[in-house]
Amino acid sequence: MKVVVTGAAGFIGSHLCEALLARGDTVVGVDCFTDYYERRHKEANLEGLHAAPGFTLAEVDLRTAPLEPIVDGADAVVNEAATPGLVLSWDDFERYQSCNLGAVQRLAAACSAVGIGHFVQASTSSVYGVEATGPESSPTHPASPYGVTKLAAEQLLDAYRSTGGLPLTVLRYFSVYGPRQRPDMAYRTFCDRLLRGEPITIFGDGAQTRSNTYVTDAVAATVAALDAEPAGATYNVGGGRELALLDAVALLAEALGVDPVLEHRPARRGDQRRTVADTSRIARDLGWAPVVAPEEGLLRQARWALGRRR
Numbered sequence: 001m002k003v004v005v006t007g008a009a010g011f012i013g014s015h016l017c018e019a020l021l022a023r024g025d026t027v028v029g030v031d032c033f034t035d036y037y038e039r040r041h042k043e044a045n046l047e048g049l050h051a052a053p054g055f056t057l058a059e060v061d062l063r064t065a066p067l068e069p070i071v072d073g074a075d076a077v078v079n080e081a082a083t084p085g086l087v088l089s090w091d092d093f094e095r096y097q098s099c100n101l102g103a104v105q106r107l108a109a110a111c112s113a114v115g116i117g118h119f120v121q122a123s124t125s126s127v128y129g130v131e132a133t134g135p136e137s138s139p140t141h142p143a144s145p146y147g148v149t150k151l152a153a154e155q156l157l158d159a160y161r162s163t164g165g166l167p168l169t170v171l172r173y174f175s176v177y178g179p180r181q182r183p184d185m186a187y188r189t190f191c192d193r194l195l196r197g198e199p200i201t202i203f204g205d206g207a208q209t210r211s212n213t214y215v216t217d218a219v220a221a222t223v224a225a226l227d228a229e230p231a232g233a234t235y236n237v238g239g240g241r242e243l244a245l246l247d248a249v250a251l252l253a254e255a256l257g258v259d260p261v262l263e264h265r266p267a268r269r270g271d272q273r274r275t276v277a278d279t280s281r282i283a284r285d286l287g288w289a290p291v292v293a294p295e296e297g298l299l300r301q302a303r304w305a306l307g308r309r310r
């Protein structure tokens with residue numbers, strides 16, 4: 001299968017490319033190395049990919065580049081490209097709407113024009129809002145501009161599906177973690193600060209919970225979606241267990257062999273309070289379930305952080 005993966009130099013995209021290549025697919029990665037975080041991290045994400053037979057990288061911006069030549073001839077497109085994170089989305093909306101909605105429209109139009117076989121969209125539990133605890137049919141009340149742009153993208157793609165036959169699957173990832181996690185994300189920041197002996201900032205009381213998804217589980221769900229017939233379905237993709245933030249910090253600190261020093265600050269605007277992924281739909285339709293428990297996943301992320309420091 002020939003798959004176009006956008007956001008290939010990013011955290012999840014780079015892991016997905018590796019998994020697809022490992023099973024013999026041909027992958028065209030697309031990325032423009034936005035400055036949401038430093039390019040050197042994205043270059044490091046690509047280290048295992050450049051030499052891989054079957055991988056090519058198109059360094060283009062989905063907001064401006066002609067996209068039909070890139071998607072023409074591909075069996076499927078997985079759109080991992082986005083401006084992620086909710087904090088910046090209050091201050092720099094343009095970057096969110098152009099990458100998370102405008103670019104998606106251009107990609108959907110190009111895929112429709114050339115007749116792509118499957119379009120898989122990476123979406124987020126943020127479409128649900130402050131609490132994300134129910135099935136996919138739960139009401140959507142995004143509490144950040146980021147979540148609004150991701151929900152709008154889902155709806156836009158569904159319009160392409162229902163009126164033009166775009167073969168669509170939407171995956172709502174619940175916070176993903178593991179090696180190469182984005183430098184702005186909590187567990188990566190915690191590991192780096194713990195290793196430098198610096199205090200960790202906890203926004204809110206630390207009792208907020210997440211059913212985080214280990215990155216190989218998120219990738220396995222994405223591959224399972226790719227291999228299924230596109231039926232216009234939306235799936236929650238989340239880790240199996242809810243974990244409080246303070247418990248995650250304790251696990252990371254233990255794995256790194258340090259005592260954490262905590263600094264509490266008020267919760268940030270739009271921060272999610274509780275996420276518990278109800279993954280019964282994807283289990284039923286695609287036979288996917290998360291397999292990496294939080295203790296194991298956090299240990300692997302801590303080891304990766306230690307390895308980077310050496």
Ligand SMILES: NC(=O)c1ccc[n+]([C@@H]2O[C@H](COP(=O)([O-])OP(=O)(O)OC[C@H]3O[C@@H](n4cnc5c(N)ncnc54)[C@H](O)[C@@H]3O)[C@@H](O)[C@H]2O)c1
Binds near residue numbers: 009032122
């Ligand atoms: N990481 C998570 O916990 C998480 C949770 C829910 C949803 N998601 C979604 O998963 C996807 C991947 O997230 P990630 O954490 O790997 O983010 P990431 O920032 O590491 O990767 C996204 C990549 O997309 C690229 N990109 C952005 N805009 C582009 C454009 N206009 N043209 C070309 N490339 C562009 C960036 O340069 C980056 O390399 C995103 O759609 C995000 O919304 C992530």
